[in-house]
Amino acid sequence: MTDGLDALMTIFTEFYYWITVVLMFLIHVGFCMYEVGASRYKHHQHTLMKNTMLIPLVTVTWFFFGWWIYWAFPTGPGLAPSIMNESAALITDESLFSATWYVPTSNLMAVNLGDHISGVFWAAFLLFSWTAASIVSGAIIERITTFAFGILAIAIGSVFWTIDAAWGWHFDGWMLKLLGYHDAYASGVIHAIAGGFALGVLAVLGPRIGKFSSSGEPRNIGPRNPWFVAIGLFLIYTGFWGFYAACNIPIFDLGPEYGLGDGVTFYTATSIYVTPTTLSGITFNFLMSLSGGLLAGYWVSKGDPFWTYSGGLAGIITASAGNDLYHPLQAMMIAAFGTWCAYKLHYYVERKFKIDDAVGAVAVHGYAGVVGLVICGFVLWGYPSSGYSVGSMWVGTDYAPINPIGMIIGAIIMFGLLGFLPGWILAKILHGAGKLRIPREVELAGLDYNIIEQARKDERAVG
Amino acid sequence: MAQVTDWIKHLTTDVDAATEGVQVADIYPAVGTEWMWLTVAVIFWLWWHVGTATGEAEEQQKLARRKPSANDYKKNITEW
Numbered sequence: 001m002t003d004g005l006d007a008l009m010t011i012f013t014e015f016y017y018w019i020t021v022v023l024m025f026l027i028h029v030g031f032c033m034y035e036v037g038a039s040r041y042k043h044h045q046h047t048l049m050k051n052t053m054l055i056p057l058v059t060v061t062w063f064f065f066g067w068w069i070y071w072a073f074p075t076g077p078g079l080a081p082s083i084m085n086e087s088a089a090l091i092t093d094e095s096l097f098s099a100t101w102y103v104p105t106s107n108l109m110a111v112n113l114g115d116h117i118s119g120v121f122w123a124a125f126l127l128f129s130w131t132a133a134s135i136v137s138g139a140i141i142e143r144i145t146t147f148a149f150g151i152l153a154i155a156i157g158s159v160f161w162t163i164d165a166a167w168g169w170h171f172d173g174w175m176l177k178l179l180g181y182h183d184a185y186a187s188g189v190i191h192a193i194a195g196g197f198a199l200g201v202l203a204v205l206g207p208r209i210g211k212f213s214s215s216g217e218p219r220n221i222g223p224r225n226p227w228f229v230a231i232g233l234f235l236i237y238t239g240f241w242g243f244y245a246a247c248n249i250p251i252f253d254l255g256p257e258y259g260l261g262d263g264v265t266f267y268t269a270t271s272i273y274v275t276p277t278t279l280s281g282i283t284f285n286f287l288m289s290l291s292g293g294l295l296a297g298y299w300v301s302k303g304d305p306f307w308t309y310s311g312g313l314a315g316i317i318t319a320s321a322g323n324d325l326y327h328p329l330q331a332m333m334i335a336a337f338g339t340w341c342a343y344k345l346h347y348y349v350e351r352k353f354k355i356d357d358a359v360g361a362v363a364v365h366g367y368a369g370v371v372g373l374v375i376c377g378f379v380l381w382g383y384p385s386s387g388y389s390v391g392s393m394w395v396g397t398d399y400a401p402i403n404p405i406g407m408i409i410g411a412i413i414m415f416g417l418l419g420f421l422p423g424w425i426l427a428k429i430l431h432g433a434g435k436l437r438i439p440r441e442v443e444l445a446g447l448d449y450n451i452i453e454q455a456r457k458d459e460r461a462v463g
Numbered sequence: 464m465a466q467v468t469d470w471i472k473h474l475t476t477d478v479d480a481a482t483e484g485v486q487v488a489d490i491y492p493a494v495g496t497e498w499m500w501l502t503v504a505v506i507f508w509l510w511w512h513v514g515t516a517t518g519e520a521e522e523q524q525k526l527a528r529r530k531p532s533a534n535d536y537k538k539n540i541t542e543w
Contacts, residue, residue, distance in 0.1 A: 224541065258471045266474055275470055276490070295511050302518055327491040329500035336507065379492050382465030401468065 009251060010116050016250045017120035023242025024127040028055065030235030031134040035141055037228025038306075038359045040221070042446020043142045050146050054133045057150050058157035062126045063104055066158035070125065072099035073166035080174035083388060091172075124246040125165070128190055131243070133157035135194035136423075138359035140201055142208050143443050148430045155426055156197045164193050164418045168410060171274050175413070176385045177399045179406030184271045185247050185282075185320035187372035188414035195366015196419020199355065204427035205436060207356030209443055218350050221358070223306050233309040237290065240316060244286055244323075247272050248279065258387055275387045277324040288328040289319035292335030300343045310360055311339040314368040318342075321376035321407075325383065334375050342368040366419070370411045377407025466494050 032051050039047040058066075072090045074082060081088045085095040092099050101108050101118070108118045133153035140149065168175040169189045175181035183189050212218055223229045248269050254276065255264040268276045290312050297311015318338025319331040326334070346363035349355050357363065386399040400406060430436040438447065446452070467473045467490050493500075 254470075254474065258474065260471065260475055264475075276474070281491075295508075299511055299515055302522070303515070325491055327493070327497065327500060329497070329504045330492070332504060333500070333507065380465065382468055383492070384468065384470055387470040401465075 013250060014116040014120055017117070017124050017246065020242045020246035021120065021123045021127055024124070024131075024239045024246060026235045027127070027239030027243065028130050028134060030232040030237075030239060031131075031138065032232070033228045033235065034232030035138050035359065037225040037230075037232055038138065038223040039141050040224055040446070042448055042452070044448060045451055046146065046447035047141050050141075050144075050149050051134060051137045053146065053150065054137065054153040054157065055130060057154055058129050058133055059126060061154050061158035062122075062129055063109070064158075065104075066129060066162050067102045067109075067122050067125065068099050068104075069159065069162040070099075070166050070170065071097060071102050073163050074170040074172040074174065076167070076174050080177045082172050084172060097172075127246070128165075128186070128243070129157040129161060132161040132190050132194045132197075135191070135361050135365045136198040136201065139198040139357045139361040140205055141358045142447070143437055144201075144205060145435060145438055148427075148436045151430065152197075152201060152423070152426060155422060156194060160197065160418050160422050161190060161193050164414055165189050168414070169272055171272075171386060171388065175406075175410055176273065179410050180385045180400035180402045181406055181410040182273070182376060182380060182383070182385050182402045183321045183373065183410070184273070184277070184324035185244055187317055187319075187321035187369040187376070188411055190369075191317045191320070191365040192369030192373065192411060192414040193419040195362045195364075195369060196415035197423035198357070199349075199362045199366060200420040200423025200425075201427040202355050202357060202362070203353075203424055204431050207354060208358070209440065211356045212354055216354065218354075218356075223359075226305050229306055230309060233313060236313060237316075240313070241286060244282055245279070248277065248282070249274065250279070254387065270387075271324040273386050275324070275384070282323055284328040285319060285323040285326055285331040286316065288332040289316045289323065289335035291315070292332035293318070293339045296336035296339035297343070300340050307343060307360070310364045311343070314339040314342045314364045317365060317368040318372035318375070320369075321372045322380050325380055330379060334372070334379070338368045338371045338375070341371045366415055370415050373407050373411040373414070374404070377402060377404035466490050466492055 028051075032048055035047050035051055036044050072092055074091060075088045077090045078088050082091055082095070084091065084097060085093055087093070090099070091097070094100070100106070102122075103109070108115050109122070112118075133156050136152060136156055137149065167173045168181045168183055169186070173181070208221060210219065211221060248271060250269050251267060252270050252274070254260070254266040254268060254270070254274075257274065258266075260266060266276075269279050271277050293315015294308060294312040296315065297308040301307030301311070315335030315338060318341075319326060319335045322334075323331055342360075342363040345367045346357065346360050349362070350357070355362070380402045381404060383402045384399065385402050388399060427436060442449070473490075
C-alpha cells in the first residue's frame with residue numbers, strides 16, 4: 001500500500017472486522033453460560049465441554065474446507081452462472097474471488113503483506129459457524145454423546161451453513177439471482193438453518209428421560225440458574241450486535257463498483273450484498289427489534305425470564321432479514337410478531353410431536369428465522385436483491401427483485417433442505433451406529449457423576 | 464411499497480435541478496406511512512402496559528390468597 005487514502009481504508013476495514021470478531025466471541029461465551037444455566041447440576045460440566053469443544057472442531061475444519069466451500073458454491077453448482085466468470089460450475093478457476101484463493105495451502109491463508117482482509121473476513125465467518133453449531137448444541141443437552149455432537153457441529157458449522165451462505169449470502173449467490181433472496185443479517189442463513197438442523201436431530205434423538213409423562217403430557221424441565229441464563233443472553237445480544245457490524249462492509253465506494261460514471265464516488269456502508277445501508281440505520285433497527293421481542297416475550301410468557309430473554313433474541317432474529325432497510329417501527333412490530341409465533345410454535349410442536357428442545361432453540365432461531373424471511377418478502381417486495389442487477393461491472397447477469405414467493409422458497413431451503421434434512425439423516429446414521437445417545441443409566445445418574453464422585457473423594461482426602 | 468427498485472438509478476438520479484447531486488435519502492419501505500406505523504406501535508405499547516399489568520395483578524392476588532409464610536419459599540428451591 002503506497003497511497004495514503006487506500007491504506008487508511010484498508011487498515012480501517014481490517015481493524016473493523018478484527019473488532020467484530022472479538023465482539024462475536026461473546027456470543028459463544030453467552031451460549032456456554034446459557035446452556036449451563038439451562039442444564040441440571042449433574043450434567044453441567046459435560047454440557048460446558050460439549051459446547052466448548054466445537055470451537056476447535058469447527059475452526060480447524062473451517063480452515064481445511066469450510067471457507068473454500070463458501071467461495072466455490074455460489075453457483076449451486078449448476079443453478080445460475082457466476083457474474084465473475086459466467087460459468088455455472090464450481091468457482092475454482094482463476095477468476096476474482098475464486099475458491100482457489102482459499103484452499104488451506106494458499107498464500108492468502110497466512111500472513112501476507114499483499115492481503116490485509118482475508119484473515120479477518122475468514123474469522124468473521126468462522127464466528128458465524130460457531131454460532132450455527134452452538135444453536136444446535138443447546139437444544140440437545142443432557143442426552144447426546146460429545147462424539148455425536150462433534151460430528152454434527154462440523155456438519156452444520158463447516159458444511160451446511162456454508163453452502164447456504166454461498167447460495168443466499170454471497171453477492172454472486174444463485175438464490176439472489178433466481179429467487180430474489182434477501183437476508184441481510186441472517187434470519188435464514190444462520191438461524192433458520194441451525195433451528196431446522198436441531199429439529200432434525202431432535203426428531204431422532206428423542207426427549208430427555210422424564211420430559212413426557214406416560215400419557216404423553218409434557219413436563220417442564222426449566223432452567224436451573226436464571227443468572228447464568230440472563231448473563232448468557234445479554235452476552236449473546238452484545239455479540240449479536242457485533243455480528244450485525246460484521247455483516248456490513250463499513251466503507252465502500254459504490255461509484256466505480258456500480259459504474260456510476262467517470263470520477264463519480266459514492267462512499268457508504270453496505271450490506272453483505274454490497275447494497276447501501278448505514279450503521280446508524282441498523283443501530284436503530286437492532287435496538288427496536290430487540291425491544292419488540294422483549295415486549296412480546298414478556299407478555300406471551302407472562303413474565304417468564306427465560307422466555308422474555310429468548311424473546312429479545314427471537315425479535316432480532318425475525319427482523320434481521322430486512323433490518324438493513326426496514327424503518328425502526330417496522331422492525332419493532334415484525335420482531336414482536338415473530339416472537340409471538342416462535343413461542344406458540346414451540347409449545348405446539350412440543351405437545352404434538354413430543355419434541356424436547358431444551359432451550360427453545362428451534363423456536364427462537366428456526367421458527368423466528370422462517371417467519372422473518374417470509375415477512376421480509378412482503379415488506380421489501382420489489383427492492384433489488386443486489387446492486388449488480390443492472391450494473392456495468394459485470395454485464396449479462398440479472399438478479400430477481402425481492403419477492404414473497406422467492407423468500408418462502410428460500411425459507412424452505414434454509415430450514416428444510418439444508419437444515420432439517422441433513423440433521424435428521426446424520427442423526428439417523430449416528431443412531432444406527434449406536435453413537436448418538438448416552439446410556440439411559442448415565443442419563444439418570446448424570447453425565448458428571450464420575451467427576452462429582454471424584455471431587456467428593458478429593459475433598460475427603462484433603463480433609 | 465418498495466422505495467428503491469434499482470440501486471444504480473436511485474444513486475444517480477438527482478432529486479431536482481436545485482439539489483443537483485443529492486439523491487433521495489430515505490430508503491426504507493413505505494415512506495410516507497410513518498404515522499400509520501407509529502400509531503400501530505403506540506397502540507401496541509399502551510396495550511402491552513394494560514395487558515401485563517392485569518396479568519401481574521391477577522398472579523399476585525392469587526398468591527396473596529394462599530398466604531404463604533415468609534420462609535415457605537425455601538421448601539421449593541430446586542437443585543441447579
